[in-house]
Amino acid sequence: MHREDPLIIAGRSFQSRLLLGTGKFASHQQMAEAAEVSGAEIVTMALRRVDPGANQGNILDLLDPEQYLFLPNTSGARNADEAVRLARLARAGGISDWIKLEVTPQPSHLLPDSVETLRATEILVKEGFTVLPYMQADPILAKQLAGAGAATVMPLGAPIGTNRGLQTRDAIALILQEAEIPVIVDAGLGAPSHAAEALEMGADAVLVNTAIATAEDPVAMAKAFRLGCVAGRLAYLAGRPAARASAEASSPLTGFLGES
Amino acid sequence: MNDLIHAIDTIPFGEMIVRAECADERAVREILRKEHRDRWDLAVLLSPAANHLLEEVARAAADLTAQRFGRTIRLYAPLYLSNECVNVCTYCGFRRDNDVARSTLNADQIRSEARYLSAQGFRNILLVSGEHPKWVNQDYLCEAVRITRELVPQVAIEVQPLTTPGYEATVKAGADGVVVYQEVYDREHYASYHTHGPKKDYDDRLLAASRAADAGVRRLGIGTLLGLAPWREEILALATHAAHLYRRFGQTEISFSFPRIREAAGAIEPRYQVNDRQLLQMMCALRLVFPDAGIVLSTREAPSLRDGLSRIAVTMMSAGSRTEPGGYEHPDESEKQFEIEDHRTPAEVTAMLASQGIDPVWKDWEEALHG
Ligand code: SF4
Numbered sequence: 001m002h003r004e005d006p007l008i009i010a011g012r013s014f015q016s017r018l019l020l021g022t023g024k025f026a027s028h029q030q031m032a033e034a035a036e037v038s039g040a041e042i043v044t045m046a047l048r049r050v051d052p053g054a055n056q057g058n059i060l061d062l063l064d065p066e067q068y069l070f071l072p073n074t075s076g077a078r079n080a081d082e083a084v085r086l087a088r089l090a091r092a093g094g095i096s097d098w099i100k101l102e103v104t105p106q107p108s109h110l111l112p113d114s115v116e117t118l119r120a121t122e123i124l125v126k127e128g129f130t131v132l133p134y135m136q137a138d139p140i141l142a143k144q145l146a147g148a149g150a151a152t153v154m155p156l157g158a159p160i161g162t163n164r165g166l167q168t169r170d171a172i173a174l175i176l177q178e179a180e181i182p183v184i185v186d187a188g189l190g191a192p193s194h195a196a197e198a199l200e201m202g203a204d205a206v207l208v209n210t211a212i213a214t215a216e217d218p219v220a221m222a223k224a225f226r227l228g229c230v231a232g233r234l235a236y237l238a239g240r241p242a243a244r245a246s247a248e249a250s251s252p253l254t255g256f257l258g259e260s
Numbered sequence: 261m262n263d264l265i266h267a268i269d270t271i272p273f274g275e276m277i278v279r280a281e282c283a284d285e286r287a288v289r290e291i292l293r294k295e296h297r298d299r300w301d302l303a304v305l306l307s308p309a310a311n312h313l314l315e316e317v318a319r320a321a322a323d324l325t326a327q328r329f330g331r332t333i334r335l336y337a338p339l340y341l342s343n344e345c346v347n348v349c350t351y352c353g354f355r356r357d358n359d360v361a362r363s364t365l366n367a368d369q370i371r372s373e374a375r376y377l378s379a380q381g382f383r384n385i386l387l388v389s390g391e392h393p394k395w396v397n398q399d400y401l402c403e404a405v406r407i408t409r410e411l412v413p414q415v416a417i418e419v420q421p422l423t424t425p426g427y428e429a430t431v432k433a434g435a436d437g438v439v440v441y442q443e444v445y446d447r448e449h450y451a452s453y454h455t456h457g458p459k460k461d462y463d464d465r466l467l468a469a470s471r472a473a474d475a476g477v478r479r480l481g482i483g484t485l486l487g488l489a490p491w492r493e494e495i496l497a498l499a500t501h502a503a504h505l506y507r508r509f510g511q512t513e514i515s516f517s518f519p520r521i522r523e524a525a526g527a528i529e530p531r532y533q534v535n536d537r538q539l540l541q542m543m544c545a546l547r548l549v550f551p552d553a554g555i556v557l558s559t560r561e562a563p564s565l566r567d568g569l570s571r572i573a574v575t576m577m578s579a580g581s582r583t584e585p586g587g588y589e590h591p592d593e594s595e596k597q598f599e600i601e602d603h604r605t606p607a608e609v610t611a612m613l614a615s616q617g618i619d620p621v622w623k624d625w626e627e628a629l630h631g
Contacts, residue, residue: 024330026617051623055381056610076629078511085628106510108552161327214326 005237007205009182010098010130010151012069016041017199018229019071019184020222021209022059023049030218032062038222043068044100044207046075047086052093071132073100079113080120087124099124100154101133110160110187114141118148125149134186137168142175142183152181154207157198158188161210165194169201176202192221192228199232264470264504265463268445271500273493276300280307280492288313292320297549302499305545306492314541321544322572324551332619334576335606336384337377338418338558340585341365341404343595345390347457349443350528351488351521353597354390356457360595363585364395370404374411376588380580380606383623384414386439388583388597391420391458398426402433409434414625416479420458421468427475436630438472439481440465441517445497449489453528466501473509478629480505481556483517486539487530494518495542502550515554515576516546522560522598536565540572547573559600566602567612579609 006013020040025031035043045059050072052058060070072090077083080103087099101124103117104110112134118141124131130151135141137155145153155172158164166172167188176183182204189195195206208225215221276299283304291301304310310317342364345354353360365373377385385408389396401419408415416437417430427438444450447462454460469480482501484494495518502514520539521530534542543555557566557574559581570577579602584594604612610620 024326024332025619026331027614027619046624048624048626048629049621050626051383054622056620056622076626082629086626089626089628107513108506108510163327210327210330213330 005233007182009132014041014069014205015039016226016229017205017233018195018225019044019186019205019207020212021045021207022213023075024209024213025059025218026213028057028059028062031059031213034212034218034222035063035068037219037226038212039226041068042071044071044073044209047072047090047095048076050093050095069098070096071098071100072096073102073134074120075102075104077103077120078105079103080116080123083116083120084123087120087129088127091129097128098130098151099132101131103134112136112156114138117141118144121145121148121150132184137171137175139171139174139178142179146179146181150181152184152204153179154184154186156187157185157194157206158190160187162188163190163211164188165190166197166201169197172198172203173201192224195225195228196232196235199229200235202236205229262463262467263508264466264501267500267504268466268497269447271493271496273496276303276496277492279303283307283309285309285313288317292316292548299496299499299503299549302545302549303492303496305548306495306542310545311537311541314537314544317544317548318540318572321547324547325573325575328551329575330619331617332621333570333574333613334384334554334621334624335382335610336386336414336416336576336578337380337382337606338386338388338578338581338583339370339373339377339408340583340587340597341370341387341389341400341419342392342396343390343585343597344392344395345457346393347391347459348455349459350453350455351485351530353595358595361593363594364392364400365404365585367403367407369586369589370407371411373586373588374408378411381610381622382606383412384416384625385412386416386418386437386578387435388418389420396420398422398429402429405430405433405435413623413627416481418481421465422471424471424475427472427477431476434630436477436625437479437481438469438477439483439517440468440472441481441483441485442466442498442501443483443485444488445484445494445501446489453488469501469505470508473505473512477512479513479515479554480509481515481517481554483519483556485521486518486534487521487532490532491534491538491542495546499546499549502553506550513552513554514550515556516550517556517558518542519558519560522601539565540569543569543573559602560598562601563604563612566609567616570613570618571616577609579604579606 019042074083074086158167184205185198186207418439554575583597
């Protein structure tokens with residue numbers, strides 16, 4: 001959309017503010033079509049699903065690596081050590097040294113472990129990875145992760161796969177107020193209006209998988225999310241009144257009072 | 261007394277069954293609207309009223325399955341190591357008093373069976389065996405796991421209950437999953453079917469999954485064999501077992517199986533038949549109460565039923581299975597544990613899944629995740 005309004009992550013510039021998860025689609029073909037229509041430039045995939053020897057091909061075979069940045073995730077890792085091992089594997093396999101860090105000790109709800117996520121981020125950043133951690137919507141943790149060298153923070157909107165939208169809205173607003181790195185809302189966004197809401201608030205991007213992949217028509221839903229993101233970002237840039245409350249006003253209403 | 265044994269022995273079956281029998285359609289619909297459901301809700305979902313509303317119940321279950329697991333089904337294959345057995349389970353063809361051709365695979369045979377499955381695309385193998393202290397001991401099992409892990413990333417075992425150190429050894433050898441069905445949760449029925457051998461010990465078997473979780477096993481499969489006891493009570497007990505494991509071992513993935521008893525050489529006829537509609541009903545009910553639990557469907561069920569169930573609640577399927585040791589490379593030389601119903605090849609099954617809008621997932625595991 002806005003050539004003049006790129007999303008910049010670790011020095012790389014992207015036009016789209018929608019990241020697409022690939023794990024839940026009915027077929028590789030359908031995922032590829034949805035990716036195309038969504039306008040996404042970053043697609044995530046689970047390292048544990050990657051199989052170089054697969055008879056039936058891998059999920060990303062149909063995607064052009066020139067068009068997309070493949071962002072492997074560490075899904076399945078229950079602690080920092082497992083996540084770090086997965087990340088090293090991705091690098092050794094020539095897949096990527098960008099890593100979407102997921103450390104989820106409990107298979108139900110898949111909530112991220114804050115302590116282990118921070119620890120893994122520290123290790124991986126030292127090893128030269130570009131780390132995008134999935135995290136609880138916790139403003140303090142966001143600062144700590146940024147301090148550890150994370151390229152973005154990815155707070156959850158609601159537990160993965162619940163489609164419940166921005167349940168963590170207030171905490172995300174606090175993260176946004178102080179963020180110096182991009183904030184990507186990940187997990188739980190069930191409708192394009194949720195994505196729009198996140199971007200209206202000033203989130204830099206969103207990541208969506210379940211809501212698109214499990215829609216009756218995933219390709220149409222991918223388009224709807226693309227438009228939701230565009231609308232949300234435009235609204236943010238246009239200075240939606242409620243959003244401005246926490247942003248700096250361009251000409252202060254009380255400026256006439258002078259310094260006291 | 262052990263918590264789990266206590267929980268299983270104090271299930272208020274009487275009240276739960278009354279709850280199920282009195283439930284009307286309104287009660288079922290109310291539960292479908294809930295976000296979190298408990299075992300009393302499960303009882304209602306197993307009711308005649310829910311059976312009557314099965315289409316609605318199935319829709320809710322299918323939506324939840326898609327949300328949590330996506331439009332995918334994971335594939336696995338059983339690899340039978342041995343049909344030697346010292347137990348008498350009266351429903352099983354491998355029972356020790358059955359005069360059948362017995363064999364135990366050696367290392368080369370295990371390797372060649374695993375290689376066969378790997379070439380077909382499988383990346384997840386379930387090693388299955390009868391119970392025999394001489395032929396299928398701890399060292400043998402660990403060796404079998406190691407050999408299989410050389411060829412595929414994900415290996416689980418379905419063998420006799422082991423001790424905690426025994427499970428630790430198999431985890432060290434490379435297994436990440438343990439499948440141990442209680443077979444029958446009702447104690448009286450359990451005793452009547454398990455007449456000889458170490459498997460007579462109900463409590464030891466019941467606690468096996470907990471020992472495995474203690475030993476660091478990540479995936480637990482629990483289940484009941486349908487046809488041996490009244491099915492509602494069995495499913496309520498299975499759910500109680502799962503709820504206990506979820507509470508105690510939050511880090512562990514749990515999956516359910518409830519195969520219906522098939523005829524096998526020299527085995528008894530099932531006394532408590534379950535029809536297809538009831539099978540679907542219990543799958544949906546468990547899905548709605550345990551949104552994140554896996555539900556496994558073997559080739560014991562017929563193709564048309566498997567195709568239908570795969571769209572609703574199933575998360576994991578076997579395909580092209582052989583249930584005799586060495587059966588992939590050398591079919592029909594040993595006795596099978598049971599007859600399978602779905603004889604389609606893995607390629608045919610995955611084509612069926614694809615045609616229904618389901619992505620077959622062969623690999624869902626990575627070496628690096630072994631702690
Ligand atoms: S069910 Fe298992 S333990 Fe029982 S007789 Fe068959 S192989 Fe042996």
